[in-house]
Amino acid sequence: MSKKSLLVILLFAFLLAGFVQGASASPNVFEFQVVYKGVTYPVEVSSNSTITDFDFNATTMELSFNVTGGDRTVGFSNVSIPKGLLWAEPIEAWKVYVNESEVPPVVTQNATHTMIYFTYDQSTQRARIVGTDVGTGVDITGDGSVNIFDGVELAMAFGRGSSDPDWDPKLDLHIDGIIDIFDIIVWAENFGSKI
Numbered sequence: 785m786s787k788k789s790l791l792v793i794l795l796f797a798f799l800l801a802g803f804v805q806g807a808s809a810s811p812n813v814f815e816f817q818v819v820y821k822g823v824t825y826p827v828e829v830s831s832n833s834t835i836t837d838f839d840f841n842a843t844t845m846e847l848s849f850n851v852t853g854g855d856r857t858v859g860f861s862n863v864s865i866p867k868g869l870l871w872a873e874p875i876e877a878w879k880v881y882v883n884e885s886e887v888p889p890v891v892t893q894n895a896t897h898t899m900i901y902f903t904y905d906q907s908t909q910r911a912r913i914v915g916t917d918v919g920t921g922v923d924i925t926g927d928g929s930v931n932i933f934d935g936v937e938l939a940m941a942f943g944r945g946s947s948d949p950d951w952d953p954k955l956d957l958h959i960d961g962i963i964d965i966f967d968i969i970v971w972a973e974n975f976g977s978k979i
């Protein structure tokens with residue numbers, strides 16, 4: 785190998801290392817799959833902290849997780865929550881606690897998700913995000929069993945997308961912003977089960 789090509793390879797390696805380092809300085813994205821009443825809801829946390837021990841509690845209507853980062857630095861987390869899983873009515877009713885101290889979140893939303901952004905002084909802390917309502921999962925009508933009535937709800941909404949005015953996030957059982965055959969499949973897979 786010539787000295788010149790070795791130099792080029794070294795230069796490339798340095799550039800690549802720099803790129804990787806730069807990339808790691810941007811927020812990390814942590815994705816958690818919350819399985820609730822037959823439906824898998826992906827919850828995404830974009831954060832400069834490390835996120836661990838993620839939990840969803842339907843009874844207390846909250847998501848919680850540990851945030852870990854360098855001491856005396858400012859941490860942030862932006863949590864994207866499917867509306868069919870957990871929401872707050874009105875939107876101002878969302879509560880965020882870090883180590884049981886309430887912190888004011890910045891809450892934004894689109895047709896399918898609520899985004900909750902908050903900051904904190906880092907170390908290891910427990911964050912809790914509390915809504916006012918939880919979804920029905922695959923039991924759309926909420927009668928305690930997965931039956932034909934839930935299928936009828938899906939059939940009536942078939943083809944509807946998240947930009948439609950009568951969009952209902954709880955019908956989106958396969959979370960992708962459209963009511964289609966994949967939502968029917970989730971219903972079919974759970975058919976006959978008690979929820």
Ligand SMILES: [Ca+2]
Nearest residue numbers: 956958960962
């Ligand atoms: Ca869907």
